[in-house]
Amino acid sequence: MHQDQARLDVIDKLCESKVLMTQDFAMKFLPMPFREAQNDFFGKRGLSWHITVVFGRSAAGQLESQSFIHILEKSLQDSQAVVPIMAHVLTFLKKQQPEIAEAYYHQDNAGCYHSALTVLACKVISERSGIIIKQMDFSDPQGGKGSADRKSAQVKCHVKAFINQGNSVTTEKEFEKAILSRGGIKGVRVTLADTTAIFNPFKAPKLTGISQLNNFTFSEEGVVARRAYEIGEGKFLPWSSLDSKS
Numbered sequence: 001m002h003q004d005q006a007r008l009d010v011i012d013k014l015c016e017s018k019v020l021m022t023q024d025f026a027m028k029f030l031p032m033p034f035r036e037a038q039n040d041f042f043g044k045r046g047l048s049w050h051i052t053v054v055f056g057r058s059a060a061g062q063l064e065s066q067s068f069i070h071i072l073e074k075s076l077q078d079s080q081a082v083v084p085i086m087a088h089v090l091t092f093l094k095k096q097q098p099e100i101a102e103a104y105y106h107q108d109n110a111g112c113y114h115s116a117l118t119v120l121a122c123k124v125i126s127e128r129s130g131i132i133i134k135q136m137d138f139s140d141p142q143g144g145k146g147s148a149d150r151k152s153a154q155v156k157c158h159v160k161a162f163i164n165q166g167n168s169v170t171t172e173k174e175f176e177k178a179i180l181s182r183g184g185i186k187g188v189r190v191t192l193a194d195t196t197a198i199f200n201p202f203k204a205p206k207l208t209g210i211s212q213l214n215n216f217t218f219s220e221e222g223v224v225a226r227r228a229y230e231i232g233e234g235k236f237l238p239w240s241s242l243d244s245k246s
Helices: 004-012 080-095 116-131 146-165 174-183
Strands: 018-025 051-057 065-071 104-107 131-140 189-191 217-219 222-226 235-238
Touching: 004 018, 004 104, 004 131, 018 146, 051 080, 051 146, 065 146, 065 174, 080 104, 080 116, 080 189, 116 131, 116 217, 116 222, 146 174, 146 235, 174 189, 189 217
Parallel strands: 018 104, 065 189, 104 131
Antiparallel strands: 018 051, 051 065, 131 217, 217 222, 222 235
């Protein structure tokens, strides 16, 4: 698949100062009491959680990864939740590893990612976090988010083991406690978040035909939008034409 080549090319040039980010909303976690009547199983409200997998390379050239899980208390699964999550992860990475200077995003075509608000917020996020977002690519259908799916499966197994020990997971706080149980999962950080209170994103202008644009390259002057990775020169959009009050 052509769009996957963008992810492979970024992996090849990863170093101590560059990271690749894969994001995805995991399937909602259904509350699971330790003991439950059959009638209580139906009509549940699932718990929303978001996974960010960060790939980088050590000084020795070894490919490494770590994951960030955000359990959403109030927020919807939309761009206004994704933008503060992106800002939070990059800000944390900059404090943890000051040498990181550039980030590359690879996401699927869900509306919470493939939207004008998420794309144009990258400039603000870069300024606030200290890590410059250089590129954002959207995967081909049914491709590009395998790392997040694998981490989701690992977390669910960990939580089910917690439940089998006689515990219940029916709320966001209990879900967080379950993931952190038994020392947590190696390389996984968990945040219980109300994204409506973390970041107030700007009201982005519309990008005409954004559903057909799958590759965005950012610079100080503006953003170059393409229909596909490295196909054609793309359309340059200066930040001045996209300016909006934050």
